[in-house]
Amino acid sequence: MSLNKNGIAKRIAQELQNGFYVNLGIGIPTLVANYVTPELEVEFQSENGVLGMGPFPLAGEEDADLINAGKQTITTLPGASFFDSATSFGMIRGKHVDLTVLGAMEVDQTGAIANWKIPGKLVKGMGGAMDLVASADNIIVAMMHTDRHGNSKLKTKCSLPLTGVDCVKRIVTNLAVIDIIEDGFLLKERAPNVEIHQIVKATEGVLIIPENVKEMELN
Amino acid sequence: MITKTVENISRALEGIKSGMTLMLGGFGLCGIPENLIKVLANSTYSEFTCISANVGVDDYGLGLLFKEKKVKTMISSYVGENAEFERQMLSNEIEVILTPMGTLAEKCRAAQMGIPAFYTPAGFGTEIAEGKEIRTFQSKKYILEEAYQADFALIKAWKGDHAGNLIFRGTAKNFNSIMTGAAKTTVVEVEKLVPVGMLDPNEIHTPGIFVDRIFQGESFEKRIENLTNSSPQ
Numbered sequence: 158m159s160l161n162k163n164g165i166a167k168r169i170a171q172e173l174q175n176g177f178y179v180n181l182g183i184g185i186p187t188l189v190a191n192y193v194t195p196e197l198e199v200e201f202q203s204e205n206g207v208l209g210m211g212p213f214p215l216a217g218e219e220d221a222d223l224i225n226a227g228k229q230t231i232t233t234l235p236g237a238s239f240f241d242s243a244t245s246f247g248m249i250r251g252k253h254v255d256l257t258v259l260g261a262m263e264v265d266q267t268g269a270i271a272n273w274k275i276p277g278k279l280v281k282g283m284g285g286a287m288d289l290v291a292s293a294d295n296i297i298v299a300m301m302h303t304d305r306h307g308n309s310k311l312k313t314k315c316s317l318p319l320t321g322v323d324c325v326k327r328i329v330t331n332l333a334v335i336d337i338i339e340d341g342f343l344l345k346e347r348a349p350n351v352e353i354h355q356i357v358k359a360t361e362g363v364l365i366i367p368e369n370v371k372e373m374e375l376n
Numbered sequence: 377m378i379t380k381t382v383e384n385i386s387r388a389l390e391g392i393k394s395g396m397t398l399m400l401g402g403f404g405l406c407g408i409p410e411n412l413i414k415v416l417a418n419s420t421y422s423e424f425t426c427i428s429a430n431v432g433v434d435d436y437g438l439g440l441l442f443k444e445k446k447v448k449t450m451i452s453s454y455v456g457e458n459a460e461f462e463r464q465m466l467s468n469e470i471e472v473i474l475t476p477m478g479t480l481a482e483k484c485r486a487a488q489m490g491i492p493a494f495y496t497p498a499g500f501g502t503e504i505a506e507g508k509e510i511r512t513f514q515s516k517k518y519i520l521e522e523a524y525q526a527d528f529a530l531i532k533a534w535k536g537d538h539a540g541n542l543i544f545r546g547t548a549k550n551f552n553s554i555m556t557g558a559a560k561t562t563v564v565e566v567e568k569l570v571p572v573g574m575l576d577p578n579e580i581h582t583p584g585i586f587v588d589r590i591f592q593g594e595s596f597e598k599r600i601e602n603l604t605n606s607s608p609q
Contacts, residue, residue: 204478205550207547213605214605221600224403224406230602239549241551241552241554242554279462281456287502291500318502321500
């Protein structure tokens, strides 16, 4: 059975390591914070200008001066800090942020990503996505393997306007964990009870299938 | 001591004219110069080029400028959440220049710091890079982006003193502290204007040298755009 959005977030949470500063994008990436074990020392950054984000506030405790990049009200944890948006992107460009997780409309086998614009549809802007993908060394894309119509989002070549090139290293979908290597998409793990042929069918780009592909451990 | 205080908001906006380029602090509805925006929306001036991270909502924040058709060109990073803006964009009533958020921030900071241009990797290989100079440093490609040239920076700070020293609060610092001093004239509205000596020099975020005019904002609604709560466990 393929994963739902929470399952994808749960698998990505396993990528977080002690001491990591992490930037989570809007959508599935935001859910990753729900699966971080309390023993792990990590801090969440939001690009408008905060490090050390905590959970959303309880009703009545919200503060108009405390939001994340999705404009949601937030809280801070002990050790948090605030800074201007240029400093925030300095943390990102300067590779001080250890992991970036973001969503995508398409990723291709060269590591290019498209997630901000669909020609002919309303364009709302790229926000911080172009800065994030151009700067971070460690980028994980969280997305469904196919779109609503069943078309693969793992392409030979992105067809939508690009957000960045040569940047995505790992993709976690409802079907699989996939790394991008020189020759294409390398299948690392399959979701519980998902057969390899399902992943092959849902992947447009070159899929490299090693002899042993382990099943994701999601406990 | 050099005093930056002006007695009212009309004095604060003296010299503003139609067609000027304005920087407006804030991200979403957080930390926007809401008093200055209201006055501009009700003024006779228009045809502004505005530089701001977002475009407000229909009836509040920057949205008021679109509602009153004051904007000719909008330079922004993300322009969702405002139906009237969307209508004007789709009918080509306004020109929209979308810019990566980190680049937008750095173009403000560069203007503030007297740096004419800088290289950034953001947007390399995308349509943002079209027509821009590309250079390679340590085998990575970067695009050249220029500092903004603006006439007025409209800023919101939490506390300020008569010398123009500023303290921001929470994530309302965002673009405010980097737009301060980034335009020919910087105007700041504060929630709390205090006499000099009341702010600890160790705690100042932005020194008064970057500020031209400061005034006590009349009222602050500080609307929340996307209220998100946790449920009690």
